[in-house]
Amino acid sequence: MIGADGAGKTSIFRILTTLLVPDSGTASVNGFDVVKDYKTIRKNVGYMPGKFSLYQDLTIEENLNFFATVFNTTVADNYDLIKDIYVQLEPFKNRRAGKLSGGMKQKLALCCALIHRPTVLFLDEPTTGVDVVSRKEFWEMLKGLKQQGITILVSTPYMDEASLCERIALIQNGSIMTIDTPDNIIKQFPDKLFAVKADNMSKLQNTLRSNPQIKSCFSFGDFHHITFQNDNENQQNELVKKLTRNQFSKHRNKTYHTNN
Structure with a gap:
């Protein structure tokens, strides 16, 4: 699921994981209603929120054991599912979560979300604020989990990450605009899309x-993310000059795709 900040990605994930009661309409996960069957859904889904759901004063090992206990299971019972991820954390298992790097917190949060062996995994912007190397490693982990039969739903603001998924849902102002494959989504978009970044966003x-x-x-x-009224290179060059005149000391832009 991809959408601008504030589009409603987190709200939908909270509804589907039964953490937020919908005002209207219906929703189901694996055929179970999010209101009537919330207990069943909670047993069968894993959720990794945008902000790490870790206890900062507990160690890696203590966090993992705690989440396993919540779901009435043990780390040993499901170790095969998280082994490839946890081996990267094991040398630091006695370190408190609050002292971990962003990439290590990410891996630990994923392990905690998987420890009860869910059939559906919800990841809310799991790589936001994480370095490029950790982002790449994380998506490699997801490929491994998919091969084990886990359905994975990811929300992301990154176009390049969305293209790694089998299907993309575009959301704007709380409404799903379209659901399709990455290739078809790109073909449907009528304009060049640019990503622009500066020191003062x-x-x-x-x-x-x-x-x-x-x-x-x-x-x-x-x-x-920006689009131009008219597609010509002069406008793009003029924009760069204007950014410079407005004292944006650090600015860069890139084209995500061109619809031919």
């Missing part, structure tokens, strides 16, 4: 949205 957003050449501007993770 708030100022950058205001500058872009006030520029008459900009058709749309939304925040996606570490970048603002």
Whole structure:
């Protein structure tokens, strides 16, 4: 699931994991209603929220044992599922979670979400704020979990990550706009999409949205995604000059794709 910040990705995940009661409508996970069958759903889904759900004052080993106890199981019973991930953490098993790097917290949070052997795994922006190497490692882990028959739903602001999924759901203002394969989603998009980043993202957003050449501007993770009113290279060059004039000392942009 991909959408701009505030589009509703986290709210949908909280509803599907029974942490938030919907105001209206219906939703189900594996055929179970999120309101009527919430107890069954909680036993069968794993959830890794955007902010690490770890106890900072507990060690790696203590966190893992705690989450296993919550689900009335043990680490030993499900170790085969998390082994490939946990071996990277085991040398530091007595270190408190609050002292771990972002990448290590990510791996521990994933282990905790898997420790009861869920059939469906929900990951809410799991790589936001994590370095590039850790992001790549994380997606390799997900490939391994998929091969073990776990259905994985990921929300992300990163277009390159979304393209690694089998299907993409585009969400805007709380509504699903379309669901399709990555290739078909790209073919349907009518404009060139640019990702722009600067040292002052708030100022950058205001500058872009006030520029008459900009058709749309939304925040996606570490970048603002923009499209132009007219597709020509002169507009793109003019934008770079304007950013420089507005004293954006660190700015860069890249094209995510071109629809031919």
